[in-house]
Amino acid sequence: MSIDRKKLPPRTVERLSKYRRLLSKYSHNEEHFIFSHDLARLLNLTSVQVRRDLMLIGVSGNHRKGYNVKKLITLISEIIDAESGHNLAIVGMGNLGRAVTAFIRKNETKMNLVAGFDIDSNKTDKEIAGVPCHHISSMAEKIRELEIDIAVLTISPDAVLDVVKLLVETGIRGLLNFTSVHLDVPEHVYLKNYDIITSLEEIGFFIKEPL
Amino acid sequence: MSIDRKKLPPRTVERLSKYRRLLSKYSHNEEHFIFSHDLARLLNLTSVQVRRDLMLIGVSGNHRKGYNVKKLITLISEIIDAESGHNLAIVGMGNLGRAVTAFIRKNETKMNLVAGFDIDSNKTDKEIAGVPCHHISSMAEKIRELEIDIAVLTISPDAVLDVVKLLVETGIRGLLNFTSVHLDVPEHVYLKNYDIITSLEEIGFFIKEPL
Numbered sequence: 001m002s003i004d005r006k007k008l009p010p011r012t013v014e015r016l017s018k019y020r021r022l023l024s025k026y027s028h029n030e031e032h033f034i035f036s037h038d039l040a041r042l043l044n045l046t047s048v049q050v051r052r053d054l055m056l057i058g059v060s061g062n063h064r065k066g067y068n069v070k071k072l073i074t075l076i077s078e079i080i081d082a083e084s085g086h087n088l089a090i091v092g093m094g095n096l097g098r099a100v101t102a103f104i105r106k107n108e109t110k111m112n113l114v115a116g117f118d119i120d121s122n123k124t125d126k127e128i129a130g131v132p133c134h135h136i137s138s139m140a141e142k143i144r145e146l147e148i149d150i151a152v153l154t155i156s157p158d159a160v161l162d163v164v165k166l167l168v169e170t171g172i173r174g175l176l177n178f179t180s181v182h183l184d185v186p187e188h189v190y191l192k193n194y195d196i197i198t199s200l201e202e203i204g205f206f207i208k209e210p211l
Numbered sequence: 212m213s214i215d216r217k218k219l220p221p222r223t224v225e226r227l228s229k230y231r232r233l234l235s236k237y238s239h240n241e242e243h244f245i246f247s248h249d250l251a252r253l254l255n256l257t258s259v260q261v262r263r264d265l266m267l268i269g270v271s272g273n274h275r276k277g278y279n280v281k282k283l284i285t286l287i288s289e290i291i292d293a294e295s296g297h298n299l300a301i302v303g304m305g306n307l308g309r310a311v312t313a314f315i316r317k318n319e320t321k322m323n324l325v326a327g328f329d330i331d332s333n334k335t336d337k338e339i340a341g342v343p344c345h346h347i348s349s350m351a352e353k354i355r356e357l358e359i360d361i362a363v364l365t366i367s368p369d370a371v372l373d374v375v376k377l378l379v380e381t382g383i384r385g386l387l388n389f390t391s392v393h394l395d396v397p398e399h400v401y402l403k404n405y406d407i408i409t410s411l412e413e414i415g416f417f418i419k420e421p422l
Contacts, residue, residue, distance in 0.1 A: 008416075010413055010417070013412070013413045013416045013417070014409050014410070014412075014413045017408070017409040017412040018406070018409050021391070021406070021408065021409065022393065025393075042393055043393075044402065044404075079416075080412055080415070081412075081415070082415055086415045086418070088411065094310065095306045095307070095310035095313070096306070096307070096310035096311075096314075098306045099305065099306035099307035099310055099365075100307075100407060102306070103391075103407055103408075104407065104411070109408050109411065109412065110415075111411055111412075111415060149418060150411065150414055150415065150418070152407075154310075173418040174414035174415065174417070174418045175414070176407070176410055176411060180232070180314075180318065182233065182236075182253055190414050190417040190418050191255065192410050192413060192414055193255075194405065194407075194410065195229070195232070196314055196315065196363075196387070196405075197228065197232065197314075197315070197318050197320050198225050198228040198229050198232065199225070199387055199403050199405060200299065200315070200320065200361065200363075200387060201224070201225075201228040201291055201292075201320065201322075202221055202224045202225045202228060202403060203361055203385035203386070203387060203401050203403055204291070204292070204293055204297045204321075204322060204385065205219075205224045205290075205291050206221070206224070206385070206401040207297070207361070207385045207401050
């Protein structure tokens with residue numbers, strides 16, 4: 001492949017991941033081909049968008065048959081997955097942390113969820129939702145030992161700035177932030193924020209006018 | 212305002228909501244103006260993007276002073292918020308549902324979280340995380356009674372299709388789907404999906420190459 005992976009836009013990568021998740025549900029089906037407009041419809045996108053994304057990774061569909069599902073899954077995997085899979089940690093094992101843990105463990109992904117961290121000693125030194133939970137005081141040590149490179153922040157907003165400082169010093173390279181606190185991280189750390197309030201406000205906006 | 216609200220792109224609305232959330236943290240500050248590049252930096256966007264979004268709602272900053280923070284908050288609110296605020300329900304009061312409930316209640320928003328629903332009678336007919344939780348069998352009735360128009364789906368994937376069918380029949384107009392199950396909804400229902408796996412895969416992709 002002569003694709004410059006670094007040049008793929010984040011939104012395209014996000015959609016490639018969605019295509020793969022959807023396609024993997026269809027790959028056991030007898031129908032081994034799918035059209036861009038079907039993929040688009042199933043994901044609430046336009047078929048132009050789907051074709052553009054797939055062109056970016058060097059794939060064009062067959063006009064009569066569409067895209068070969070298995071080939072497409074393989075190709076997206078080659079592009080998206082790290083060779084060995086990334087090691088993840090959940091920082092904050094409250095309701096949200098446990099829900100995220102359960103969700104990741106239930107879903108197929110190459111990523112390895114290897115640890116949880118919490119400040120509450122009632123939760124530490126045991127398995128929570130199937131993952132070993134350590135006290136946050138041993139976080140730096142465990143991150144190096146377990147080669148964790150991505151952390152999911154489901155911790156209380158008050159604590160998140162100190163925790164992120166430590167994570168960055170320890171060499172974490174990816175963060176998924178659920179706290180709604182603004183984080184300033186060095187350029188080599190890939191930060192993705194998820195804020196449920198903005199999602200709800202977007203929905204509220206688009207349904208504002210009665211039918 | 213002569214803005215056609217219907218024509219604002221979803222991503223712009225999402226960012227307007229983010230601008231407002233960030234600005235509201237600064238509005239008590241003596242510094243009542245902010246530059247697009249500061250807003251951009253704080254949200255990991257480009258200043259071109261910020262200026263373009265604000266142009267879409269008819270605002271241009273002062274070259275020397277930037278944007279007036281209070282005016283900007285007021286204007287974004289006029290555009291984004293429904294007059295009375297929307298009524299929300301959480302469907303599925305497990306770990307994720309409770310985390311989402313706590314999060315919404317802690318954060319400032321015009322939306323009113325008025326009910327939770329669950330199938331487990333240990334959770335129903337009482338308050339959970341500060342919100343009355345009803346049995347899912349009374350969902351249609353309660354949605355009409357409480358004029359709920361947005362539902363957050365934090366229910367088990369097995370149950371979600373039946374639940375959504377019922378919600379749509381009952382007149383729900385907005386859905387935030389955390390289940391990772393693909394939903395087919397009528398055009399008048401605004402659906403937003405959040406899938407943590409795609410967020411993690413995006414992060415994993417962009418940190419793939421070692422520094």
